[in-house]
Amino acid sequence: MNRKLIGGTIAGAVILGGAFGADALADQFKTVGIQDQAERTENAQANSPVQQNQDENLLTLEEAKEKALSEFEGVVESIELERQNGRMVYDIDIDNGPEDVDLDMDAVTGEVLRSKTDWDDDDDRDSDVNSKDLLSKQEALDIATAEFTGKPEEIELDDDDGKMIYEIELKNGEQEAEFDIDAVTGDILNMEFDD
Structure with missing residues (x-):
């Protein structure tokens, strides 16, 4: 009977020890997995354009x-x-x-x-406008937003029959406005409003 008791105790200890060992091993794998994930996240953030833009001049x-x-x-x-x-x-x-x-x-x-x-095969311009004579995009946007308060959807510099023009689209909720602004003088050449 002592042999059965000793054998059962040893078998129980082996099973119990194996269970604790397996659990500890599983925890070790979970910890490694968490560390690997944290390292991957950290590396991804370090290599992201946003992070590098902050680091670069x-x-x-x-x-x-x-x-x-x-x-x-x-x-x-x-x-x-x-x-x-x-x-x-x-x-x-x-x-x-x-x-x-x-x-x-x-x-x-x-x-x-x-x-x-x-x-440029499509270019029919004969404009001799020097780029230094042009308004900046911000200056053209300021002219448009003085007439209509809205968020800029598009700002494009275009040549229209030899005249450089800023084409600007603004949006405020459901309302939209489009402007053509002379890129040299700042004159508003055209305004359209849509609801």
Whole structure:
């Protein structure tokens, strides 16, 4: 009977010890999983464009525009900040009469990484407006918002028969307004309101 009691006690201890060991091992895996997830989250945040933008000393849009126009003549039509091959880059489009220039500029150093010039077959402009004579987008927006209070939906610089014009769309709730503003004089050439 002592043998049965000793054998049962040993068997119970082995089973109980195995259960505690398995539970401890499972906890260890859970802890590792949590640490791995935390590390992945931390690494993702460190590599996100938002985090890196905070860490980098990026050129402002105006600085990028000035650098681009110091190397290429014309009017800056658009500037977009994007990530290319692990670095922040300004994609800048410049209209130079019959030519369009598309360039990529390092957003930190201002170095032109790539430029491509295309002949603009659709361009019927004969405007000799210097980009320094143009109002900024903000100045044009200020003129429009003095007439209609709203959130800007679109601001575009366009050439209309040799005249540079800002086309601006504003929205306030259900109401919308569209403006054509002379990019040199600031005169409102056209206003349309929709409910």
